[in-house]
Amino acid sequence: MGGNMANLQTFDVAISFAGSERDYARSIQEILTENGVNVFFDELYEADLWGENLVEELGDIYESKARFCLIIVSQQYVERVYTNVERRAALDRAINSETAYILPVVTDDAWIKGLPKSTAYLDLRQKSVIGIAEAVIKKLQGKNAPNKILLPEGMNVTRLPIGTLKAEELQKYLLQLCAQSKNTGVVVFGAIIYDESTAEIRQLLQDEVYWDALDRISGPDFEVFAIRDEQQSRYKGSDTTEFLTAASINRSRGRTIYFSRLLKEYFNEDDTRLAYPSLLLFLVDLEMVSKCRLVPLRYGTIDAVFDQLRTLFSVIADTITTWREGNETSIDTLWATLKINLLNKNYTLYIQKAPASAADAVNRLVQFMS
Numbered sequence: 446m447g448g449n450m451a452n453l454q455t456f457d458v459a460i461s462f463a464g465s466e467r468d469y470a471r472s473i474q475e476i477l478t479e480n481g482v483n484v485f486f487d488e489l490y491e492a493d494l495w496g497e498n499l500v501e502e503l504g505d506i507y508e509s510k511a512r513f514c515l516i517i518v519s520q521q522y523v524e525r526v527y528t529n530v531e532r533r534a535a536l537d538r539a540i541n542s543e544t545a546y547i548l549p550v551v552t553d554d555a556w557i558k559g560l561p562k563s564t565a566y567l568d569l570r571q572k573s574v575i576g577i578a579e580a581v582i583k584k585l586q587g588k589n590a591p592n593k594i595l596l597p598e599g600m601n602v603t604r605l606p607i608g609t610l611k612a613e614e615l616q617k618y619l620l621q622l623c624a625q626s627k628n629t630g631v632v633v634f635g636a637i638i639y640d641e642s643t644a645e646i647r648q649l650l651q652d653e654v655y656w657d658a659l660d661r662i663s664g665p666d667f668e669v670f671a672i673r674d675e676q677q678s679r680y681k682g683s684d685t686t687e688f689l690t691a692a693s694i695n696r697s698r699g700r701t702i703y704f705s706r707l708l709k710e711y712f713n714e715d716d717t718r719l720a721y722p723s724l725l726l727f728l729v730d731l732e733m734v735s736k737c738r739l740v741p742l743r744y745g746t747i748d749a750v751f752d753q754l755r756t757l758f759s760v761i762a763d764t765i766t767t768w769r770e771g772n773e774t775s776i777d778t779l780w781a782t783l784k785i786n787l788l789n790k791n792y793t794l795y796i797q798k799a800p801a802s803a804a805d806a807v808n809r810l811v812q813f814m815s
Contacts, residue, residue, distance in 0.1 A: 518556065
C-alpha cells in the first residue's frame with residue numbers, strides 16, 4: 446500500500462456496505478468505536494484514501510488488514526462496483542482462512558455471490574444496529590464481552606429497515622431513541638395496539654406491502670411499532686348473601702367484566718375496554734414523556750384500517766416536518782398544532798398517564814411487545 450495508507454494499522458472489524466446502507470454502517474461503527482473496537486469505516490479515513498488507487502487500497506484492507514469483515518448485504522450492495530472490489534477481497538481472505546472472517550448482516554433478500562448460503566448471518570430487520578454491535582463485540586471478546594455495551598452520547602439513531610424486531614431489540618432501540626431527545630430535540634413514537642380477535646389488523650401488520658407504505662408515510666421523525674393487548678375478564682358477583690330462591694336468583698347473579706390488560710396494568714385503569722386497533726402516541730422531550738395520548742380507530746376491513754392509519758400517520762409526520770422546518774424547539778408548540786390537526790381530521794384523543802421517565806415508559810411496555 447502506498448502513500449498515507451501505508452501507516453494504517455490492522456483493524457478489529459472492517460465494514461463493507463453500499464451507499465444506501467451508510468446510515469446503518471455509521472451507527473454500528475459509532476457504537477463499536479465507543480466500546481473500544483478498532484473499526485475501518487471509510488469516512489474515518491477519507492484523507493488517507495484521498496488520491497489513492499481505491500481498487501488496490503480497499504482490496505488490501507478487506508483482504509489482509511482486518512480480523513473480521515462485517516458486510517451489510519443488500520440488493521444495492523451486490524450491484525455496486527466498489528462493493529464488488531471489497532466483496533472479492535473479503536471472499537479471497539475467507540477462502541484461505543480456517544476460521545470465520547465474513548460476518549454477513551442482511552437488510553433484504555439479497556445474498557453475496559460466492560458466499561455459501563449455509564453461512565450464518567444476522568438480520569437487521571430483526572436486530573437493531575445496537576443488537577448488531579453487541580453481537581460483534583461478543584464475537585471479538587467472547588467470554589470477556591461486557592453484559593451491557595456503551596452507547597455514544599448524542600448518537601443519531603438510525604431508522605430501521607422494514608422488519609420484526611424481537612422485544613428486547615425493540616426495547617434497546619426505543620431507549621436509545623428516547624435518549625436522543627436530550628441532545629437532538631423532541632422524539633415522537635407510536636404503538637399500534639391490537640388483540641388476537643382483530644384478524645384484519647393482524648393481517649395488515651404482517652403484510653410487507655402495507656407496512657412499507659406506512660413506513661414511508663410516517664417519515665423520518667415518527668417511529669411506529671405494534672404491540673398486542675389482551676381482553677381479560679373477571680366475574681363481578683353480588684355483595685349480598687341470599688338464599689337462592691326463585692324470587693332472588695336474578696338479583697344474585699353477577700356479571701362478567703371485560704377489560705384491557707394494557708390499560709389496567711400499564712395505565713392502572715380498572716375495568717376499561719379498548720377499541721382495536723388504537724394508536725398509543727408518545728411525545729418525548731429531554732428523556733421525559735411530555736404527552737401520551739390514545740387514539741382509537743374504527744374497526745373495518747384491511748383497506749379501511751390502512752386508510753385510517755395512512756391519514757393518521759400523514760397528519761403526524763407532516764405536522765412534525767412543518768414544526769422542524771420552522772426552527773421551533775418548544776414541544777408545547779408542536780403539540781398544540783398536532784392536536785388541532787388531529788381533531789380537524791375527527792380523531793379522538795384520550796389523555797393517558799404514562800410513566801414520567803421515557804425509559805420507564807419503554808421498559809414497562811416490553812411485556813406487551815410481541
